[in-house]
Amino acid sequence: MRGFLASSIGVATAAVLALPLALPTPALATPSAGAVTSANPAGSTQSLPLVPVGPAVDRTPGVPGMSATPGGPETQGLAAREVKTFSMVGVVWDDVATELHGRVQVRTRSARTATWSDWQDVEIHNSEHAADLDAAERGSGRVRGATAPLWVGESDGVEVRVQAEPGAQATRAGSRLPTGLRIELVDPGVQTPASGADGKNSGPEGDDKGEVAAPAMSMETAESSAANVPHAALGANEITALDKADSTADAIFASDGELTAAAAPFIGPRPRIVTRKGWGANESLRESGFVYTSTVKAAFVHHSASGNNYACKDAPAVLRSLYRYHVVSSGWRDFGYNFAVDKCGTVYEGRAGGVSKAVLGAHTMGFNTNSMGVAVLGSYTSTAPPAAAVDAVARLTAWKLGLFGRDPRAKTTLVSGGGNLYAKGRNVSMNVISGHRDGFATACPGAKLYGKLGTARTTSAKLQGRP
Template sequence: MTFSDPSVRRRDLATIGAAVVALPLVGPAASPAAAAPTGRLRLRPDPGGVGGSVDVALTPDPQVAARGAVLRTAEQRTDRFALLGVTWAAGAGQAEVRVRVRGAGGWGPWRDVPALRDLPDPGTTEARAARAGTAPLWVGDSDGVQVEVTGAVERPVLTLVDPGDHPGDHPGDHPGDPVDARPKRHRSLRPRIRSRRAWGAKERWATGRPKRVKTVEQVHVHHTATGNDYRKRDVPRILRAIYRYHTKTLGWSDVGYNYFVDRFGRIWAGRRGADGDRDTRGAHTLGFNHTSVGIAVLGSYQEAAPAPKVLAGVAKVAAWKLRKYHRDPLGSTAVLSHGSDLYPPGTVVTLPVIDGHRDTNDTECPGQYLYDALPEIRLRTARRIKKSRR
């Protein structure tokens, strides 16, 4: 076989031992006509949103896909986008991408796109509607993409998202920031939370009625496995892009996490209910969403340590929620699994009240450094609760 891509790596041949196919992107799943005559892939404006997106069908040779081979697209010029992901109808696979960052003058290195492990519980409406695939990957403003998919997957689709620009993306940290500061119960522990409106959530994209949890036994800590060099002004854009991917690409009813904490320690409302005092069931920890709150730290902490202000932000949310339900942040609790890739449905598991995503699912999340910081988060949480009782 002749390889048409000169950048094929030795790993492709020695480890995979299968054909590598270089194919152009064939156009959006909904309409092959979206590619511009000049060859640039066009994003369509999101109705009612400030950004745009496109879903691009990747069409490998079925015989090649059945062998678990590699599909590699050609380098593709695009409109501006900042987040991407790959999904498929059935099967199992992995994806790598490289992008051309705007103004950087060339193509970046190949990057793994983490597998999607932050999931709704089995049997829920969200789980029945969801596609398999990768987590959303924030790559920053880019105008070119190349993607490689490994595995026997059916009908893979590449999604590109441009979250656009919103007037509220540059609020700074002054007292006039759009945050939820309404008086609530447990006000002494309620942290300052930037609302969904602050990051520009388009509420019509959220579907169905949020389901409340009866109790909160745990706080699950996650990371979004994206870069750590984003600026404050980027955070609302990142949240809008994740929200679009979760709702429009994966078919979920809302963004999966209850809360976000950025690398500056700021807390952002995620799923509906986070703006107020409702504890709604998320789609963040497969099998364990029904009695928990999910907090995602924006960034990747497998090879970098979180700043103290990140730990403080997570502890603020954890203390607020755990005190309300009289939970000990330094303790453990017996929880019933609804079915994860580590614990079958019906299994009773004893886990820390504040745990990392990897404690319940087969994943590196929340990254080794953030996972190693969980004892510090537990101590900070306990101190806040103790102080509030004086």
């Protein structure tokens, strides 16, 4: 894994941070010499330190969420400035064990229209999407506290404010906000010409449509792709859909005949899955090798909390941004979820290691062992998930859980790895298809998506052919 991007900058000149939206666009500061930036077709990250903003009385009153009272809650931020192009934002801090209690807001300037967005809230999720406490990934020394990332589209200006919750307890450093707060600005980069923008194969290399042949695969890409053989050829952009009978035959072949007789009748039809190569994962970012658990007993459904302002053709770029945010900004070994689903119902391979295997993820702190994590791209607290996305979750779980003999309507027992709901070592009864909030005190996967899990369970079981 590449080291976390970090550097120091000089203390910024005090400036009014909270500007009323009715005012003209502010003059932008240019990036300071200490800003961490990179420009690369494979993607880039700009990491900018936040600085204290004060006193509260100096800020323009009437801006939502911000105090105008002298001595009000502690605030850090970044004045409006011009930066290199990015499409996703998030805030990170030094100590993953320190929680951020407050409000994080950003506004961004569109690179295409030069207009500023309204202030947008960034969801604070305080470590519930993370490796288990005793996992090597968690103890690497590179993991940082992080908000959820927010997809904002192609942008070239940013303004940030983070305000401590009134009455928030001071940290060990004496501040009510975590130390080392930084804004992460992620550019997803571009895909190679051999992959379509929607993750589908764009045609045979060198065909009469004028496609440009893909460059030779790197060692890391070959390693990731090989984990999906024999379900797909080495270097495939997708794993094709199969009907129920062919899915069973494929699973028996891939398992060298080790698939249990009890599981075989209830393997659902395999959905089409866009591989990591298909969505353009930069395999040099992640740690080499894969980590597996013994089985898959449950599926945890999440939302990415990255907003719904994306088109389905942009989903690969959203995934590349999430991946870079998880690894470069948050310090994880790889993409956190085992699978992702976009709002049009396309299924994507997440963490590397093989779509049919029990790959250890970093999606549900305390319950990553013997489970899988599925993230529906978007925010579904107050917005209903599209039917296509719910159906995709059902199709994916019918196949993947079926490989391990799991009934989507049943209960299972998982051993807690430690978290804020269950003590480490406790046996916990869970639905085989659960929401993230069932294993951790969190709003994820959003009330609207959580309310659809019953439908997903029923559909998944029917696809498996269960009575």
